[in-house]
Amino acid sequence: GEEVAQTPKHLVRGEGQKAKLYCAPIKGHSYVFWYQQVLKNEFKFLISFQNENVFDETGMPKERFSAKCLPNSPCSLEIQATKLEDSAVYFCASSLPSGYQYFGPGTRLTVT
Amino acid sequence: QKEVEQNSGPLSVPEGAIASLNCTYSDRGSQSFFWYRQYSGKSPELIMSIYSNGDKEDGRFTAQLNKASQYVSLLIRDSQPSDSATYLCAVRLQGGSQGNLIFGKGTKLSVKP
Numbered sequence: 001g002e003e004v005a006q007t008p009k010h011l012v013r014g015e016g017q018k019a020k021l022y023c024a025p026i027k028g029h030s031y032v033f034w035y036q037q038v039l040k041n042e043f044k045f046l047i048s049f050q051n052e053n054v055f056d057e058t059g060m061p062k063e064r065f066s067a068k069c070l071p072n073s074p075c076s077l078e079i080q081a082t083k084l085e086d087s088a089v090y091f092c093a094s095s096l097p098s099g100y101q102y103f104g105p106g107t108r109l110t111v112t
Numbered sequence: 113q114k115e116v117e118q119n120s121g122p123l124s125v126p127e128g129a130i131a132s133l134n135c136t137y138s139d140r141g142s143q144s145f146f147w148y149r150q151y152s153g154k155s156p157e158l159i160m161s162i163y164s165n166g167d168k169e170d171g172r173f174t175a176q177l178n179k180a181s182q183y184v185s186l187l188i189r190d191s192q193p194s195d196s197a198t199y200l201c202a203v204r205l206q207g208g209s210q211g212n213l214i215f216g217k218g219t220k221l222s223v224k225p
Contacts, residue, residue: 033212041120041150041198043215056212091155100146101213103155 004104025094118216135201144204
């Protein structure tokens, strides 16, 4: 498609529950990025993929967060045992090898 | 710690005025610089990119880059109420598109009719 698609739009989980977020990049874009936006404006990079391979995972809290980009499937970001501080908007972005990052609409995760 | 600093604002300007948004970055190895606009509850939208020292103009927007001073700015001429949003400065270390963006916390702009 021509836009980055993210599902669901909103997700509510009780503390300790699992959360799974999905991202379909723009068709033809080989790079996918996940960002977390907390406190309205503070963006934090989580992980990036080049096709199905992890490119950079320096931002991932590895003990509870995992992500995948498998062929012919949306990319996913999974949080095991969510905590209150995981409440945020999670943005996915995609790009061509020599292009800009285009952002999806985001998934708002609320952990109660 | 690689940082991008912006004045959080709010910056309030009257309609028709020039809005000036500023950003500094800490890492001298930064290669690419971007301005994104984010309306409340929406995703960031790319406004401008700049890679070399000097000015780059696109319509009412002008981005300015000074690598020696590690400073990026965005000027919005003839500001409109629809320009009211949070403007995010983002920096990428690597020259290609593979690197992640490091964002400032954004400057909230309010254009008064």
